[in-house]
Amino acid sequence: MHLVVDIGNTKIKAAVFEGTAFLEKFVLDKIEAKKKIEKIFEKYPSISKSILASVGEDDFELLSLLERQSSLVTIDRDSSFPFHNKYATPATLGIDRMVLSAGAVLQYPSVNRLVIDAGTCVTYDFVDSNNNYLGGAISPGLQLRYDAMHNFTAKLPLLYPEIPLHYIGSSTEQAMHSGVVNGMLHELEGFVKQYSEQYQELTIILTGGDADFLAKRLKNTIFANSNFLLESLNLLYLYTITND
Structure with a gap:
């Protein structure tokens, strides 16, 4: 089970996937993101991977949480892309x-x-x-x-x-x-x-x-x-x- 996290300019969006199956979506204000994502891990204890992409400022408390609760994969320009x-x-x-x-x-x-x-x-x-x-x-x-x-x-x-x-x-x-x-x-x-x-x-x-x-x-x-x-x-x- 995967937790996908997109840190945007104004909001943080997250979703839980089982393989390619979309299970649930969350739209978070940046101030409350850490607490909300803690609750996502509580609701879905089978999450083993977190996949993160960010265009906004890094939230180091959030990054630390993702690393503690799962194996964190960050998508950046050095990742493989199919184009x-x-x-x-x-x-x-x-x-x-x-x-x-x-x-x-x-x-x-x-x-x-x-x-x-x-x-x-x-x-x-x-x-x-x-x-x-x-x-x-x-x-x-x-x-x-x-x-x-x-x-x-x-x-x-x-x-x-x-x-x-x-x-x-x-x-x-x-x-x-x-x-x-x-x-x-x-x-x-x-x-x-x-x-x-x-x-x-x-x-x-x-x-x-x-x-x-x-x-x-x-x-x-x-x-x-x-x-x-x-x-x-x-x-x-x-x-x-x-x-x-």
């Missing part, structure tokens, strides 16, 4: 983007893949059918767009994602909702159209905290899976133990 990294600056490529790309290769072999992670930022990562990672794009996520309008203007309020009543906002708040949400949807659809025109047999995976919110409003055929990063971490671990 050829063609990024011009590979040392700057986030480990979360690498894990997502690995998951796309392992779950969807022999096709072109575009992974869209709608979280704090929105990342676009493309791996072609020959398993070449070519790069992608990064843009502000939904809440970051709201935060920016509030923090860098004098009078715009702080809002949170909400479906706009109409694309023509009839108030300042509705105009902001229309700009953020519809702007994001147009961005997503524009990128998908651009990739689809150049690459045939394109598989699109949408994940991240805002995946479900956005997926219902997209016109394109996508695989929406908010757990894709955790599943990819688990699959990548299973891949590394047979390829290292």
